[in-house]
Amino acid sequence: MTKARTLVERDRAALWHPYTQMSSPIPPLPVVKGDGVYLVTEDGRRILDGISSWWVNIHGHCHPTLTQALIDQAHDLEHVMFAGCTHPPAVALAERLTQLLPSGLTRIFYSDNGSTAVEVAVKLACQYWRNKGQPRRHGIIALEHAYHGDTAGAMSVSADSVFTAAFTPLLFPVARAHAPYCFRCPLGLTRATCNVDCLQSLEAQLEQRGDTIAAVIVEPMLQGAGGMIVWPAEFLAGVRRLCDRFGVLLIADEVLTGFGRTGRMFACEHADITPDVICLSKALTAGYLPLGATAVTTPVYDAFLSADHSNTFFHGHSFTANPLDCAVALASLDLFESADVMHSVRRIERQLIDGLAPVRALPAVGDIRVIGAVAAIELRTDASARGVGGYLDRLGPHLSKAFLERGLLLRPLGNVLYFMPPYVITPDEVTWCLSQITDVIASLDSPGT
Numbered sequence: 001m002t003k004a005r006t007l008v009e010r011d012r013a014a015l016w017h018p019y020t021q022m023s024s025p026i027p028p029l030p031v032v033k034g035d036g037v038y039l040v041t042e043d044g045r046r047i048l049d050g051i052s053s054w055w056v057n058i059h060g061h062c063h064p065t066l067t068q069a070l071i072d073q074a075h076d077l078e079h080v081m082f083a084g085c086t087h088p089p090a091v092a093l094a095e096r097l098t099q100l101l102p103s104g105l106t107r108i109f110y111s112d113n114g115s116t117a118v119e120v121a122v123k124l125a126c127q128y129w130r131n132k133g134q135p136r137r138h139g140i141i142a143l144e145h146a147y148h149g150d151t152a153g154a155m156s157v158s159a160d161s162v163f164t165a166a167f168t169p170l171l172f173p174v175a176r177a178h179a180p181y182c183f184r185c186p187l188g189l190t191r192a193t194c195n196v197d198c199l200q201s202l203e204a205q206l207e208q209r210g211d212t213i214a215a216v217i218v219e220p221m222l223q224g225a226g227g228m229i230v231w232p233a234e235f236l237a238g239v240r241r242l243c244d245r246f247g248v249l250l251i252a253d254e255v256l257t258g259f260g261r262t263g264r265m266f267a268c269e270h271a272d273i274t275p276d277v278i279c280l281s282k283a284l285t286a287g288y289l290p291l292g293a294t295a296v297t298t299p300v301y302d303a304f305l306s307a308d309h310s311n312t313f314f315h316g317h318s319f320t321a322n323p324l325d326c327a328v329a330l331a332s333l334d335l336f337e338s339a340d341v342m343h344s345v346r347r348i349e350r351q352l353i354d355g356l357a358p359v360r361a362l363p364a365v366g367d368i369r370v371i372g373a374v375a376a377i378e379l380r381t382d383a384s385a386r387g388v389g390g391y392l393d394r395l396g397p398h399l400s401k402a403f404l405e406r407g408l409l410l411r412p413l414g415n416v417l418y419f420m421p422p423y424v425i426t427p428d429e430v431t432w433c434l435s436q437i438t439d440v441i442a443s444l445d446s447p448g449t
């Protein structure tokens, strides 16, 4: 009798994984079950999911309430196209979201992931000005270190990087402004004494070409894939002020930050601002199903109302507003109310700040950034053995392996190690994760690492 092939062997014969050099892939983790903050592997290991499965999972894996909501909805209506049809979960979710979002965001346009939520935002912004008789305004200003997704429009507004390099000929031109990356301040200043002077670069761009700009797009308070860069709230407030001054739309990409991740339900709340357009996905369905939502203000929506059909927003996806997705998203919002989820996020934040204080002193550590249920540790890359810094730094795979051996799933962005657990993680589990992180970082100073 031939031995049954493992999941990894079958995977290797049939699959192509994202962001993975398949000529020499590290074997994928064969996950057969989810259980709260844990992933269970084919060979029975319980691995703590320290990055919320790509930042999407907030209430833990296989949460009974969410699973039940999915089953119940599947009995009623699994899918219907959303042009010319509507259904209860889509309407109820839009009603809930417009209540929860920063005030003034009154209309929801659904799509099906983070990149499409961004594509919708960028296309909306461009057509908004066309509909208003200003077709010259189609430019976008994005920030350095930005990451907004992998579709062509989302890549265009992302920073040039290893993610976009092969596709440059396909991308549209975008103006760039400084991000408030305090550890590597673009102006060489120090946060304690600066006046968020990095904002002047956006101001200069707007002064130079403001009348051709449709929108400024930012990841408010936390730039994710670009290195887990945490912002001063003053920068975000300043972006809003500049957009108002130059009459430009502000798009807040809250695909990562939305739904409590930064300690507020939406990161825009840190600066008490309302963007003109906001992009949501990831934790919108608590990590169960892919769903995107782009919310806009009434003036943006109104610019599309016209007897002229060419002013219609011609955009949609087969799975736009999928009822299963919307039902789970609603159940997730119920959990926010019944379980005081934001209290858990603030508790995690305090524990991360306190627990990482001693780590700051380790020689390998350059910077530590904490916001809400996210901690990032930027490691120094000056030792030649540790590679070049940035996403391709070989410290990343080295660290992933070391943590996996200890039962913790982390996926560093090159030399930036980050921890972003589901909010249901217990204080003891956070303590355990922090001790693994401390040990592994401390070991980096040993020769040969």
Ligand SMILES: Cc1ncc(COP(=O)(O)O)c(C=O)c1O
Pocket: 113, 114, 115, 116, 118, 147, 148, 149, 150, 219, 224, 225, 253, 254, 255, 256, 281, 282
């Ligand atoms: C801020 C931000 N925007 C957009 C995206 C793209 O989302 P998706 O991977 O669902 O397409 C991501 C993904 O990491 C993100 O972090």
